[in-house]
Amino acid sequence: xxxxxxxxxxxxxxxxxxxxxxxxxxxxxxxxxxxxxxxxxxxxxxxxxxxxxxxxxxxxxxxxxxxxxxxxxxxxxxxxxxxxxxxxxxxxxxxxxxxxxxxxxxxxxxxxxxxxxxxxxxxxxxxxxxxxxxxxxxxxxxxxxxxxxxxxxxxxxxxxxxxxxxxxxxxxxxxxxxxxxxxxxxxxxxxxxxxxxxxxxxxxxxxxxxxxxxxxxxxxxxxxxxxxxxxxxxxxxxxxxxxxxxxxxxxxxxxxxxxxxxxxxxxxxxxxxxxxxxxxxxxxxxxxxxxxxxxxxxxxxxxxxxxxxxxxxxxx
Ligand SMILES: Nc1nc2c(ncn2[C@@H]2O[C@H](COP(=O)(O)OP(=O)(O)OP(=O)(O)O)[C@@H](O)[C@H]2O)c(=O)[nH]1
Ligand SMILES: [Mg+2]
Numbered sequence: 001x002x003x004x005x006x007x008x009x010x011x012x013x014x015x016x017x018x019x020x021x022x023x024x025x026x027x028x029x030x031x032x033x034x035x036x037x038x039x040x041x042x043x044x045x046x047x048x049x050x051x052x053x054x055x056x057x058x059x060x061x062x063x064x065x066x067x068x069x070x071x072x073x074x075x076x077x078x079x080x081x082x083x084x085x086x087x088x089x090x091x092x093x094x095x096x097x098x099x100x101x102x103x104x105x106x107x108x109x110x111x112x113x114x115x116x117x118x119x120x121x122x123x124x125x126x127x128x129x130x131x132x133x134x135x136x137x138x139x140x141x142x143x144x145x146x147x148x149x150x151x152x153x154x155x156x157x158x159x160x161x162x163x164x165x166x167x168x169x170x171x172x173x174x175x176x177x178x179x180x181x182x183x184x185x186x187x188x189x190x191x192x193x194x195x196x197x198x199x200x201x202x203x204x205x206x207x208x209x210x211x212x213x214x215x216x217x218x219x220x221x222x223x224x225x226x227x228x229x230x231x232x233x234x235x236x237x238x239x240x241x242x243x244x245x246x247x248x249x250x251x252x253x254x255x256x257x258x259x260x261x262x263x264x265x266x267x268x269x270x271x272x273x274x275x276x277x278x279x280x281x282x283x284x285x286x287x288x289x290x291x292x293x294x295x296x297x298x299x300x301x302x303x304x305x306x307x308x309x310x311x312x313x314x315x316x
Contacts, residue, residue, distance in 0.1 A: 012102075012139045013264045014110030016048075016131060016174065019146035020164070021116035024181040024245070028146060029113040030057040031245035035255070036109060044108040046101075048130075049115040050087040051080070060108070061101040063087075066094060084117050088126040095133050102137075109264075110139070121145075121168040128172055135174075142175045142262040143168075144254075149180035149242065152199045153190035155212040159225055162202065162232045169237055175261035179254060183244040186298050196295040200240045205229035242294045250294065 015032070017025045029045050036043045044060035051069040055062075067090045073083040091098065102110070114120075120127045134141060145168055151157040169176045180200065186192070193211050197203070209225055212218045218225070232238060241257050244250045258264075 010106065010138065012106065012108070012110060012137075013262055014112065014139060014141050015144045015258055015262075016112040016114055016141050016172075017144045017146065018114045018121050018127075018168070018172070019116065019179075019181075020118050020148075023116065023146040023148050024243075025116060025146055026052065026056060026113050027245055028144070028179075028181065028243070029111045031251065032111055032255075033057055035248070035251045041109045042107060043111060044105045045111045045113060048091070048112050050091075051084065051115060052113065055113075057113075059113075060105050061098070063091060063098075066091065066097055081117060081119075084115055084120070085124055085126070088115070088120060088124070088130070092126040092129050092133075095130065098130075099137060110141075112141070118164060118168075122164065122171050131172065131174055140262045140264070142177055142258045143172050144177050144179060144258060145169070146179045146181040146243075147240075149183050149186040150189045152180065152192055152196075153187060155193065155208050156218060156225075158199065158208065159205075159212075159228055159232075162205075162238055163228055165238050165240075166232055166235055170235075175263075177254070177257045177261055178238060178240045180240045180242045181245075183242045183250065183294060183298050184246070187300065192299055196242065196299055197291040200242055200291050202232070202238050202240070205233060242291065244294075244298075 017029055019025055026049075033043045033045050045057050046061040046063075047055060047059045048063050050064050050067050050072070052064065067087050069080065069083050069087055072078060072086050072090075073080065076083070076086060078086060114127065131141060131143070145165060147161050147165065151161045165178045169178075180186075186196075192199070194203075194207065198207070206229070209222065209229055212225060213222050241254050242250065243254050
């Protein structure tokens with residue numbers, strides 16, 4: 001090893017898993033920990049949510065050893081939202097505690113399971129400051145922002161998801177991957193008006209506005225929605241990767257996006273394991289093809305296939 005290489009500070013790669021309440025962050029951390037462990041990556045999960053109870057994974061560092069939401073609410077007579085903001089400010093003020101705990105796992109890949117409160121990622125500064133301090137400690141983190149995919153079925157909610165995602169990207173200031181989680185439930189609250197790639201690639205929002213204006217309730221908000229769509233399109237930053245935690249192809253697609261975002265370099269062992277997994281996967285390595293694959297699996301298109309026609313003929 002050259003002197004220059006030996007002097008290079010070691011980098012710690014990982015993901016901060018953020019997003020609205022119930023979007024699947026904790027479930028994702030557990031699934032990603034399992035997935036990465038199978039790939040040969042040494043993974044630890046850090047629970048950053050002082051309200052998390054009954055964790056489904058073994059966590060290496062648990063922020064609730066430092067502060068819990070219940071204690072803060074009791075002691076300061078705060079509600080759950082104010083309490084959580086206070087907790088994250090407390091963590092920021094005690095970064096040395098977190099740093100000491102993390103140092104014990106210096107060779108690991110980190111998954112930070114963060115709390116589910118939107119304003120932590122769009123307005124308040126503590127979480128963003130914690131991420132930035134971690135950056136100074138040589139952490140190379142990707143923010144993995146999960147939102148429920150079923151919002152795609154409602155154009156008005158999808159516009160608000162776009163606004164939240166954009167605002168989070170700009171506020172958190174980390175390499176960022178937006179995820180549409182729970183893909184298996186995407187049409188649970190209604191059918192999609194467009195193909196899935198319209199939502200993942202955030203294509204021309206004019207179509208979404210036209211679709212929305214067809215609803216008498218939203219007609220009067222057309223101008224407001226047009227302006228919001230304009231902001232989103234002007235930044236041209238938001239796109240999504242779809243995720244079903246139970247599908248290894250889907251997990252692989254997310255991992256590729258995350259590793260690309262924070263510059264994680266594959267080691268030999270992992271590359272080999274990935275190749276083995278890939279050989280079992282069908283289809284080309286294009287995001288568009290993958291999206292079509294997910295669409296075929298989870299979204300009813302209403303189109304009749306040749307197989308359907310044959311079955312119809314056979315059944316008379
Ligand atoms: N069907 C389905 N359910 C999921 C999936 N991911 C998470 N869930 C369910 O969604 C609910 C919320 O998941 P969590 O992982 O606790 O979500 P969270 O974002 O950590 O929630 P908070 O920490 O409270 O913000 C649980 O009931 C999970 O079982 C998924 O991919 N598919
Ligand atoms: Mg959680």
